[in-house]
Amino acid sequence: MSSGDTAEPGGRAAVPPLVTPWVLARVRGPSMTPTVRSGDRLLVRRAGPGRRVADGDVVLARFPARPGLLVVKRVRRAVPGGYWVEGDNPFVTDDSRAFGPAVVVGRVVARLWPRPGRLPRPQG
Template sequence: MWHYRSIVREAWHRTMAVANFLCGLHVTNTYLCTAALAYGPSMLPTFNLTGDLFLAERLSTRFDKVRPGDVVLVRSPENPRKLIVKRLLGMEGDSVTYAVDPKNSSRCNTVVVPKGHVWIEGDNIYASRDSRQFGPVPYGLLEGKAFCKILEAEAHVMTSGTFVL
């Protein structure tokens, strides 16, 4: 009987250590810093088409420390299950001039960013869905500010012609 007690005690201590680690990981990911993957053409040349892993800290958005020029992690206003990465170009009250349809015309439009909103755009204006299509984004949708690219994914061509990250 004594032998089983020590096994149960050891199992309990290890379970609690794993639970503490997971709680710490959750708090860190939710409130301090998170890793995210940026892929696709919208942020070329800042991020690779095939995907780059980066770190985004979450404190700047909570304490209103983001500024135009920052790369931000944003909850998509079109699909709330999706996070997008864009460059912040305007804060509330700023006038932003943007190309309406850069592929087909040189027509520009100017908007004033409303209170409590920001203006975001991809670095590649020819292939990005951003504030030019869905308008200013509520500040509350900002999830974090990118501060470090930690892995640059590169496509390698194999002999069969398939691409592998």
């Protein structure tokens, strides 16, 4: 699977969930730089009922307006219809600023490659 700014396990008409509980996502694009870079491999846990998503979490999300687009973004806040998500790179706006609220389908647990470890929390 590819992710990051975009990822692919194909989309359906509705916002589809992740198929398995754990997913390996490969980042593609600069929208989460410097936290996550193109080429990074991320371990993602499927989001679902009872799984907490907090402001500041890095997540895999889909936009109802573009259900085939799977993105890695940071949760800014809960809003009606889902979550407001944005990339860490302010110069790339393929996020809620362009597509509105997102549905979180998974939470990034760790970066597996090339710099293994947990992702840093946002500054400030």
